[in-house]
Amino acid sequence: xxxxxxxxxxxxxxxxxxxxxxxxxxxxxxxxxxxxxxxxxxxxxxxxxxxxxxxxxxxxxxxxxxxxxxxxxxxxxxxxxxxxxxxxxxxxxxxxxxxxxxxxxxxxxxxxxxxxxxxxxxxxxxxxxxxxxxxxxxxxxxxxxxxxxxxxxxxxxxxxxxxxxxxxxxxxxxxxxxxxxxxxxxxxxxxxxxxxxxxxxxxxxxxxxxxxxxxxxxxxxxxxxxxxxxxxxxxxxxxxxxxxxxxxxxxxxxxxxxxxxxxxxxxxxxxxxxxxxxxxxxxxxxxxxxxxxxxxxxxxxx
Amino acid sequence: xxxxxxxxxxxxxxxxxxxxxxxxxxxxxxxxxxxxxxxxxxxxxxxxxxxxxxxxxxxxxxxxxxxxxxxxxxxxxxxxxxxxxxxxxxxxxxxxxxxxxxxxxxxxxxxxxxxxxxxxxxxxxxxxxxxxxxxxxxxxxxxxxxxxxxxxxxxxxxxxxxxxxxxxxxxxxxxxxxxxxxxxxxxxxxxxxxxxxxxxxxxxxxxxxxxxxxxxxxxxxxxxxxxxxxxxxxxxxxxxxxxxxxxxxxxxxxxxxxxxxxxxxxxxxxxxxxxxxxxxxxxxxxxxxxxxxxxxxxxxxxxxxxxxxxxxxxxxxxxxxxxxxxxxxxxxxxxxxxxxxxxxxxxxxxxxxxx
Numbered sequence: 020x021x022x023x024x025x026x027x028x029x030x031x032x033x034x035x036x037x038x039x040x041x042x043x044x045x046x047x048x049x050x051x052x053x054x055x056x057x058x059x060x061x062x063x064x065x066x067x068x069x070x071x072x073x074x075x076x077x078x079x080x081x082x083x084x085x086x087x088x089x090x091x092x093x094x095x096x097x098x099x100x101x102x103x104x105x106x107x108x109x110x111x112x113x114x115x116x117x118x119x120x121x122x123x124x125x126x127x128x129x130x131x132x133x134x135x136x137x138x139x140x141x142x143x144x145x146x147x148x149x150x151x152x153x154x155x156x157x158x159x160x161x162x163x164x165x166x167x168x169x170x171x172x173x174x175x176x177x178x179x180x181x182x183x184x185x186x187x188x189x190x191x192x193x194x195x196x197x198x199x200x201x202x203x204x205x206x207x208x209x210x211x212x213x214x215x216x217x218x219x220x221x222x223x224x225x226x227x228x229x230x231x232x233x234x235x236x237x238x239x240x241x242x243x244x245x246x247x248x249x250x251x252x253x254x255x256x257x258x259x260x261x262x263x264x265x266x267x268x269x270x271x272x273x274x275x276x277x278x279x280x281x282x283x284x285x286x287x288x289x290x291x292x293x294x295x296x297x298x299x300x301x302x303x304x305x306x307x308x309x310x311x312x313x314x315x316x317x318x319x320x321x
Numbered sequence: 322x323x324x325x326x327x328x329x330x331x332x333x334x335x336x337x338x339x340x341x342x343x344x345x346x347x348x349x350x351x352x353x354x355x356x357x358x359x360x361x362x363x364x365x366x367x368x369x370x371x372x373x374x375x376x377x378x379x380x381x382x383x384x385x386x387x388x389x390x391x392x393x394x395x396x397x398x399x400x401x402x403x404x405x406x407x408x409x410x411x412x413x414x415x416x417x418x419x420x421x422x423x424x425x426x427x428x429x430x431x432x433x434x435x436x437x438x439x440x441x442x443x444x445x446x447x448x449x450x451x452x453x454x455x456x457x458x459x460x461x462x463x464x465x466x467x468x469x470x471x472x473x474x475x476x477x478x479x480x481x482x483x484x485x486x487x488x489x490x491x492x493x494x495x496x497x498x499x500x501x502x503x504x505x506x507x508x509x510x511x512x513x514x515x516x517x518x519x520x521x522x523x524x525x526x527x528x529x530x531x532x533x534x535x536x537x538x539x540x541x542x543x544x545x546x547x548x549x550x551x552x553x554x555x556x557x558x559x560x561x562x563x564x565x566x567x568x569x570x571x572x573x574x575x576x577x578x579x580x581x582x583x584x585x586x587x588x589x590x591x592x593x594x595x596x597x598x599x600x601x602x603x604x605x606x607x608x609x610x611x612x613x614x615x616x617x618x619x620x621x622x623x624x625x626x627x628x629x630x631x632x633x634x635x636x637x638x639x640x641x642x643x644x645x646x647x648x649x650x651x652x653x654x655x656x657x658x659x660x661x662x663x664x665x666x667x668x669x670x671x672x673x674x675x676x
Contacts, residue, residue: 156664160656171664192657194549194588195665202672221617221624229584233549262576269576298515300547305524306673308511309554312528314669316557320660 028288030179032207033062034241034256037071039280042078045111049118056119059283064122064178068243068256069138069188069213071126072108077247081107087248090129091136091166098131105130109141109149117147122178124209126243127155127188135168140187140211142176150176153185157193173199180288181207181237188212191226191240194233201234201301206288208236213243214254218277223254228270231259235300237286244277253277258284263294329454336421336455340386340462346469348387352394353473369645371535373407373562373592374400375628377611379600379636380568382420386462389417396638397470397478403640406500407477407535411598411611412493412543412568414481415459419603422455426603448484449491449521456486464496464504472502477535481566481596482510482542490523495540495566497531506531510542511551516570517544530558536645540564546581552589561645563591568598573608573633583625586614590652592627592643599634608633613641618651 033056041051056062073090076082081104085093094101105128116123123143130139130152138155154170155162173196176183184200184207191197191210200208210227227240242254257274259265264287265272272284376396383389393410400408419425460483467480482495493510509525510517528551530539539560545551546565555563565582586593597609612629620626627641652658 156661157657157659160654160658163659169659169661169664171661171667173664173668189657189659192588193659193661194553195661195669198549199664199668199672203668219617219623224579225584225587225617225625229580229588232580232584233547262574262580267576268574303512303515303544304548304550304673305511306550308525308527309550310669310673313550313554313557314666316554317660317662317665319557321662 028180030064030181030286030288031060031062031283032064032066032237032239032258032286033059033281033283034066034239034258034275035068035281036242036244036256036275036279037068037074038244038278042075045079045107048075048079049111049115052115053119055281056121059281061119062121062283064124064209064239065119066124066209066239066241067126067211068241068252069127069211070243070247070252071211072105072128074243074245074247076104076108088165094129094131094136095134101129101131112141113143113147113149116143116145120145122150124183124185124211124239126211126241127213129167130154136166137168137170138162138188139170140185140209142183142185153187155187155190156196157189159189162189173203175200175203175205178207181286183207183209186210186227186230186238191230194230197230197234201236205234205236206291207286208238210238210240212240212254213247213252215250215252218253218255220255227257228259232262232270233300235261235291235295237291244279255279256282258282258286260286260291261294263298264290333454333458336458337461339421340458342461342465345386345390345462345465349390349394349466349469349473352391353398353470368534369536370642371406372404372640372642373409373594373613374403374405375409375594375596375611375613375639376400376411377597377599377609377630377635377637377639378411378414380598380602380607381417381600382426382602383417384420386418386421389462390466392417393466394470397474397476399638400640401474401476403638405476405640407479407538407562407594409479409564409594409596410481410566411596412482412495412566413484413598414566415463415483416603418459418462419451419455421458422451447521452484452491453486456484456491459483460485467496467498468502468504471498471500475500477505477533477538479538479540479564479566479596481598484522487523491521492523492525493517493542495542497533497538497540499533505533508540508542510545512544512548514544528554528558530555530560536561538562538564540566543567543569543581546585549585549588552585552591556589556591561591561648562594562643563589564594564596566596566598567609568607569609570605570607572606573610578609578633583614587616587625590616590648590655590658592648599636611637611639613639613643615643615648616651616655618655619644619647
């Protein structure tokens with residue numbers, strides 16, 4: 020195949036970690052992000068880490084210092100104030116998507132509806148319009164304790180030649196979520212997350228890496244690298260693919276340890292399609308052996 | 322090997338005579354002698370804490386079932402001497418007995434490139450047909466061997482999986498023997514590799530958990546560990562130790578090998594025991610590393626590995642202690658343990674095509 024033919028099926032993607040970005044003002048942030056994106060070769064899709072909108076809101080002064088551990092309660096008591104913060108965030112990133120002419124997948128941001136607070140990820144298309152949003156569907160025990168609610172949808176979005184799904188925050192560690200996206204036809208998954216505590220590459224491999232291998236999609240995992248809400252976030256961001264089509268069969272196209280500003284890689288969709296024709300993992304599923312039983316057991320958690 | 326009519330039946334009777342139970346039992350009683358007082362580490366006084374051993378076998382053909390019994394005895398004896406109460410064997414742990422068929426090596430070599438069909442004297446024979454022919458003989462040999470070994474040493478043995486005829490089907494079936502030598506349960510492989518489908522093997526229809534004196538155990542087969550659904554269903558059914566016999570026909574790569582049992586253990590919060598068949602035989606090169614895995618939180622290095630062999634192509638045995646109390650404690654308080662039944666009910670019925 021000529022390079023011209025290949026051109027149409029290669030997409031450059033980036034995981035932005037927040038490390039090294041200037042966040043003191045909205046303009047400083049916009050400017051430092053633009054420089055970073057230019058330096059990284061203008062990826063067509065940027066994925067931001069979990070909780071990044073909250074970090075941005077605090078650093079830019081959109082919101083005064085609050086106790087983030089009681090965030091859902093605070094939002095319920097101050098819906099107007101928080102709505103304004105989210106509005107600023109959405110408007111700014113619509114402009115950034117348009118200026119950078121790329122798709123954006125934002126980090127998780129608390130969002131209130133019917134007195135329930137969700138952790139939501141927003142998506143923008145290159146024209147700057149909001150394409151949709153995705154609520155985190157599985158919660159960490161701390162998030163449950165804080166009063167967040169689970170989302171109940173896992174929609175897909177068209178991003179160039181890809182069908183994009185989002186695994187928000189803890190969803191990365193729940194294989195049911197990845198399977199639902201894959202069986203719907205996701206070719207690419209964006210995974211904004213924030214993992215506090217000591218860096219453990221194995222804990223991370225048990226999440227998105229495992230989801231990629233058993234579903235054979237691409238993934239852009241963006242992990243927050245910052246101190247926020249009295250916690251240190253130090254995980255690794257990566258662009259992942261099925262082992263067979265990554266260097267050294269590692270399952271990683273690129274990975275950047277704590278301290279990386281952005282992790283960038285080219286997705287060659289033709290290679291993935293070729294793999295799927297040779298080794299169609301999802302076609303070898305055998306739901307008849309477990310479908311009915313699984314439902315019964317899942318229902319016990321209702 | 323192409324035999325028909327009375328010759329075929331006569332040869333089958335000869336194989337059955339060679340693999341008769343009384344001959345095997347006499348042999349095993351002789352070489353095992355009277356096992357020393359058991360060396361069980363911590364398990365005897367605490368049912369939730371016990372040692373497990375995962376065997377890594379080098380594939381070789383045996384012309385006589387007694388050679389097979391000797392090999393299996395060697396590993397059981399080794400596991401017993403290490404203090405293991407549960408000893409786990411790999412996938413396809415009866416193919417060594419194809420050595421009883423004259424000329425099998427030559428046929429396999431000649432047909433290395435063919436797609437699952439062995440051409441003997443111009444007549445194509447599928448793997449399923451071969452198994453239908455010798456399966457009943459092999460079944461008696463492996464059942465007698467492992468039943469006797471389990472009873473002699475007083476240990477549980479997951480004997481690995483075997484290609485067996487089951488009516489008109491051929492299945493890849495794993496066996497668990499309890500410490501009295503009784504069959505505690507069997508499990509048919511539920512997810513098949515494309516090659517096995519070409520061979521005419523049939524899929525298993527359910528995933529089972531077996532209650533034993535060591536706790537609830539499950540033992541799906543190889544490719545079953547590629548899919549989270551296998552481990553999720555088994556853990557929700559109560560399994561806390563899930564054994565996986567493997568025989569991977571691919572060059573060893575750390576990351577490729579990591580894709581099976583290890584992530585499933587992390588997702589489902591269970592102990593995982595992997596036993597591997599390695600070596601080259603019948604046109605295939607098998608690789609793998611036997612190992613014992615747990616959630617990362619229960620391993621000193623935080624890597625989810627309790628024990629793992631270093632070599633992907635030599636025989637050996639991985640040994641580790643399992644603590645079901647610690648596991649239960651972790652499961653109860655694990656920060657990422659969460660389910661969303663209404664989400665699954667919304668999507669999975671149509672996506673799975675059955676629910």
